[in-house]
Amino acid sequence: MNDRPSSIVPPDAARAERVGRYLDTLTKPPGSLGRLEALAVTLAGITGEDFPRVTPPGVVVFAADHGVAEEGVSAFPQAVTAQMVANFAAGGAAINVFARRLEARLEVVDVGVAGELPQTSVVHDKVRHGTANLAREAAMSRDEARAALAVGRRAAGRAAEAGCRCLIVGEMGIANTTASTAMLAALTGAPVAELVGPGTGVAGEALAHKRAVIEAALIERAPDTADPLDVLARLGGLEIAAMAGAYREAATRRMPILVDGFIATVAALTACRLDPALRPYLIFGHRSREPGHARALAALDAEPLLDLDLRLGEGTGPGLAFPLLEAATAMLAEMATFAQAGVDDRAER
Ligand SMILES: O=C(O)c1ccc[n+]([C@@H]2O[C@H](COP(=O)([O-])O)[C@@H](O)[C@H]2O)c1
Ligand SMILES: Cc1cc2nc[nH]c2cc1C
Numbered sequence: 001m002n003d004r005p006s007s008i009v010p011p012d013a014a015r016a017e018r019v020g021r022y023l024d025t026l027t028k029p030p031g032s033l034g035r036l037e038a039l040a041v042t043l044a045g046i047t048g049e050d051f052p053r054v055t056p057p058g059v060v061v062f063a064a065d066h067g068v069a070e071e072g073v074s075a076f077p078q079a080v081t082a083q084m085v086a087n088f089a090a091g092g093a094a095i096n097v098f099a100r101r102l103e104a105r106l107e108v109v110d111v112g113v114a115g116e117l118p119q120t121s122v123v124h125d126k127v128r129h130g131t132a133n134l135a136r137e138a139a140m141s142r143d144e145a146r147a148a149l150a151v152g153r154r155a156a157g158r159a160a161e162a163g164c165r166c167l168i169v170g171e172m173g174i175a176n177t178t179a180s181t182a183m184l185a186a187l188t189g190a191p192v193a194e195l196v197g198p199g200t201g202v203a204g205e206a207l208a209h210k211r212a213v214i215e216a217a218l219i220e221r222a223p224d225t226a227d228p229l230d231v232l233a234r235l236g237g238l239e240i241a242a243m244a245g246a247y248r249e250a251a252t253r254r255m256p257i258l259v260d261g262f263i264a265t266v267a268a269l270t271a272c273r274l275d276p277a278l279r280p281y282l283i284f285g286h287r288s289r290e291p292g293h294a295r296a297l298a299a300l301d302a303e304p305l306l307d308l309d310l311r312l313g314e315g316t317g318p319g320l321a322f323p324l325l326e327a328a329t330a331m332l333a334e335m336a337t338f339a340q341a342g343v344d345d346r347a348e349r
Helices: 013-023 034-047 067-071 079-090 094-102 142-161 176-188 205-221 228-235 238-252 262-274 276-281 292-299 316-334
Strands: 057-064 105-112 166-172 257-259 282-284
Touching (some): 013 034, 013 316, 034 276, 034 316, 057 094, 057 142, 057 316, 067 176, 067 205, 079 105, 079 166, 094 105, 094 316, 105 142, 105 238, 142 166, 142 228, 166 262, 166 316, 176 238, 176 262, 205 228, 228 238, 228 262, 238 257, 257 316, 262 282, 262 292, 276 282
Parallel strands (some): 257 282
């Protein structure tokens, strides 16, 4: 647990309740817009506004490399992390496409890519050139984990200062499903066999090898499972730490946070273990195909908005779910009440 008091205030429960009552005055049978109504209530509580605004959204993609890639745990080579950062910078990745449709502010942050990146449109906030191989030694030191958390806090702070009203957090890091699976096993006690999955597409013997690498690392790194920073440092990733830091900063600023898939949810679980006050600020964008995601969501008692068989990362699930948040706020702000529209409500019948 965190040794400092939380900087996150609880959502405004009284306002959320008032908005819930107001929803029942709008021209629809009470509750008939289902989870969209729950979303509107949640957003009112988070923002402290009767008519919350979520536009423009800010998308931050954290990129970092993983030493454990040398164990052959990914279907793609480590160089793809830097190559995809170049693709993000050029505007050609899936998240670029979705962010443009949302008119989102998009920032790509190098928190730990191996090698130097030339792109000027990328925020260079590198803590180290990729983690160490967690199969052989701790992925990083506690100080490096803290530094990566701070990278995330700064990025969320920039999004807020730029006027963003909702934070979408994505990641890019070859082999980060190995780190995330190891962290999730440590944080929940679930067997690796239940959590491990294909990531970018490993199958058959390669998947059995990935499982064995993670199981051995859990024994050899022996993290203190009650200490989330220890789990992060020994088994985690720089982008995973940065995501956790970004969530915390956004919650401190009362911004709703849309969480992506497997890696993003493991980062969210880590951040909630560091500070449980974060949890009400998290809205889960989608259920990933990665098998461990179900367990990570269950650990957070989370029900995601979409289930589209995605397993990409980058913030793409939230990029697709964001229009639901917009619809929830527009419904609240623009629908007529029974009185305004001259529609009989049940009480008058
Ligand atoms: O978000 C997810 O649920 C997700 C599931 C599987 C893979 N990914 C992405 O794929 C990469 C990690 O896969 P791997 O096989 O290299 O560990 C990393 O860049 C993630 O963004 C993402
Ligand atoms: C091509 C590619 C794109 C990605 N985006 C997020 N993770 C990724 C992994 C790969 C391999």
